[in-house]
Amino acid sequence: MAKSSLAIHETLEIHEIMTMKQACLVKAVAVRSFVKDETLEKLIAQDIKDSEQALNNLQKLLADHEGGGSHE
Secondary structure, three states: OOOOOOEHHHHHHHHHHHHHHHHHHHHHHHHHOOOOOHHHHHHHHHHHHHHHHHHHHHHHHHHHHOOOOEOO
16 A cells, blocks of 8 residues: 655644644643642643653654655
8 A cells, every 4th residue: 555645734734733742741741740639640640641652653654654745
């Protein structure tokens, strides 16, 4: 099966999403150490895990389509 390619604007959108997700991840990691409430700490820990997974998925998506961008 042939690989589909991402248009330039799609690649840029993914990069924008990754930048925002990375900023949120950095903040979550930073504030986690200050949280006293156990429930909130668990929510932040889950958010960190989910954000890391989302970033990995987005990086894989870009890698899978690397070099195949359409210029339409």
